Amino acid sequence: MLKRELKVNLKSFLIWTGILVLLFMTVYLIYPSIINSDNIKMIDEMMKIFPKEMLKAFNMDIASIDTAYGWLKTEGFIFVLLITGVYASIMGSTIVLKEESDKTIEYLNSLPIKRSAILTKKIICAIFYIILMILIVGIFNLICLTLSGTFDIKQYLLLSITPLLSALPLFAINLFISTFFNKTKNTFGISLGITFISYFLQILSEMNEVTEFFKYFTVYTLADVRNVLINNSINFEMIIISFLLTTLFILSTYIKYNKKELV
Amino acid sequence: MKDKDVILEIINLKKYYGTIRGVEDVSLKLKCGEIYGFIGPNGSGKSTTLRTIMSLINKTSGTILINGKELEKNNLEQKKLIGYLPSEICLYDDLTVKEMLDFHESFYEQNISKRRKELVKLLKLDDTKKVEDLSLGNSKKLGIILALMHSPKILILDEPTSGLDPIMQNIFYKLLLEEKKKGTTILYSTHILSEVSKICDRIGLIKEGKIIKEDNVENIVKNNITYLTIESEDIEKIKKDLDLNIISSHDNIVKFVNNLNPNVLLKKINKYKIKKLLIEEVSIEDLFIEYYK
The missing domain is CATH 3.40.50.300 (P-loop containing nucleotide triphosphate hydrolases)
Structure with a gap:
């Protein structure tokens, strides 16, 4: 069954990973022509116009976009976080629920397989693809950055792991939410909503002290890019919280799914 | 069992x-x-x-x-x-x-x-x-x-x-x-x-x-229920006498749901002038309809 899950979900994995890789490929190809000494001056002037809060929200106060790595640390990583988050959320909201939505659950449930085993195989498949996506994008960027110039490799490696800390909880939360529904069309919007609202709250929380409390309501706090850029390390607490959140929602899914009415 | x-x-x-x-x-x-x-x-x-x-x-x-x-x-x-x-x-x-x-x-x-x-x-x-x-x-x-x-x-x-x-x-x-x-x-x-x-x-x-x-x-x-169709000029008297559920009735022809023993039935209708008599077995479809009425 795991083999089938991997096969069924391969296409969407390739599409989402392809989007990210193509995006970065385009940026790396055109970046050298955009960034030259004249443009850098212009960009620096432009940056001065932006409010400090905004620059902080996009890490532009601690990193400059005058190199490809600089761009990755600021704008580029927004795409990594958002796209891996959206992919993880969609996987969470559809991978189990699809069987009910397509009405194939009536057949699958008649087979000698426990509900928990169905769930386990689907979760393994989803987590495998989420990790693989982050890994592929990470390796691709590593190769391109190596070709384009010097960069802090330790910082980059730590940076490339951070999307996992937000993507896995997003997957688990959406997986749990999906157990309350019978059709994927009902959960698709919710999964996208959760991802984008989470990201928006994270930006708000970075802006000033008044809005800082929003960090408690978003999983993107866990992907603490700013800490990596400033301290060259991942906050261990964030790893623990991410792991606990993922585990909590996955365990809740097992309990809920075992009691669920499947038709 | x-x-x-x-x-x-x-x-x-x-x-x-x-x-x-x-x-x-x-x-x-x-x-x-x-x-x-x-x-x-x-x-x-x-x-x-x-x-x-x-x-x-x-x-x-x-x-x-x-x-x-x-x-x-x-x-x-x-x-x-x-x-x-x-x-x-x-x-x-x-x-x-x-x-x-x-x-x-x-x-x-x-x-x-x-x-x-x-x-x-x-x-x-x-x-x-x-x-x-x-x-x-x-x-x-x-x-x-x-x-x-x-x-x-x-x-x-x-x-x-x-x-x-x-x-x-x-x-x-x-x-x-x-x-x-x-x-x-x-x-x-x-x-x-x-x-x-x-x-x-x-x-x-x-x-x-x-x-x-x-x-x-x-x-x-085979639960002794049959359909009984009778055509007779005495049809109104027969209806009263048999006291059976009527399925359809037009002119002098009436179709009943019959649960009477054949001998009892013949005895009862013997005194009337019968033009046509038809006894049919009830199909499972008819029974189904009867039960779900």
């Missing part, structure tokens, strides 16, 4: 979806090698009963026993005993028939490929086709093969012949009778009453979530 012969037993099954009734009170006992016709109109609770047996939905109360042991949602040994064909068969569209059968086979430890080949040949199914390209009838055939290929002890079939052509239906009936000979118990839910009298040993009629009649097919069909 001796309890040791009973393979599937349902005791006072009740299922409510919130406040909406699915099944009110269903009790059944199916013995080994029996074909049990489960009949009822739409919304009577047939599919709900079958889906509860399959643990797709949770019962509100009641007990389901398989071989005397309470049904458990995740009991794989119990699951292996059951073959299930839902009324609307939905399978993995991206697979070919062969891949679908391989997928199914991978869940069973015992070698079931011999039975698989026999069934594919018998039902004349092209296993190179993609599931999404199958017609309704061929999807049904695939569903039948999937339900039967692991040689289950209990077969649960929900409207299995819808979509099958008459030739294939006959092959299917033969197949079920062979399974019955092997000792397979079949719970057969259907609307098509002619097939019930062809293959079922017993019938349970379900109405508004309750079993309202359960008996052998012969007893249900």
Whole structure:
């Protein structure tokens, strides 16, 4: 069954990973022509116009976009976080629920397989693809950055792991939410909503002290890019919280799914 | 019925979806090698009963026993005993028939490929086709093969012949009778009453979530009820005298539901001038309509 899950979900994995890789490929190809000494001056002037809060929200106060790595640390990583988050959320909201939505659950449930085993195989498949996506994008960027110039490799490696800390909880939360529904069309919007609202709250929380409390309501706090850029390390607490959140929602899914009415 | 012969037993099954009734009170006992016709109109609770047996939905109360042991949602040994064909068969569209059968086979430890080949040949199914390209009838055939290929002890079939052509239906009936000979118990839910009298040993009629009649097919069909049509100039007197339920009446012709003994009937109508007299056996379809009026 795991083999089938991997096969069924391969296409969407390739599409989402392809989007990210193509995006970065385009940026790396055109970046050298955009960034030259004249443009850098212009960009620096432009940056001065932006409010400090905004620059902080996009890490532009601690990193400059005058190199490809600089761009990755600021704008580029927004795409990594958002796209891996959206992919993880969609996987969470559809991978189990699809069987009910397509009405194939009536057949699958008649087979000698426990509900928990169905769930386990689907979760393994989803987590495998989420990790693989982050890994592929990470390796691709590593190769391109190596070709384009010097960069802090330790910082980059730590940076490339951070999307996992937000993507896995997003997957688990959406997986749990999906157990309350019978059709994927009902959960698709919710999964996208959760991802984008989470990201928006994270930006708000970075802006000033008044809005800082929003960090408690978003999983993107866990992907603490700013800490990596400033301290060259991942906050261990964030790893623990991410792991606990993922585990909590996955365990809740097992309990809920075992009691669920499947038709 | 001796309890040791009973393979599937349902005791006072009740299922409510919130406040909406699915099944009110269903009790059944199916013995080994029996074909049990489960009949009822739409919304009577047939599919709900079958889906509860399959643990797709949770019962509100009641007990389901398989071989005397309470049904458990995740009991794989119990699951292996059951073959299930839902009324609307939905399978993995991206697979070919062969891949679908391989997928199914991978869940069973015992070698079931011999039975698989026999069934594919018998039902004349092209296993190179993609599931999404199958017609309704061929999807049904695939569903039948999937339900039967692991040689289950209990077969649960929900409207299995819808979509099958008459030739294939006959092959299917033969197949079920062979399974019955092997000792397979079949719970057969259907609307098509002619097939019930062809293959079922017993019938349970379900109405508004309750079993309202359960008996052998012969007893249900031959329960001394006939249709009686009389044409006479004395028809008004005959109506009063017989005091039977009237199905139709026009001019001097009346059609009754007759439950009188033939001798009593003849004695009663002997004194009247009868122009035409017709006594017909009641079909299972007519009985069905009578029960669900």
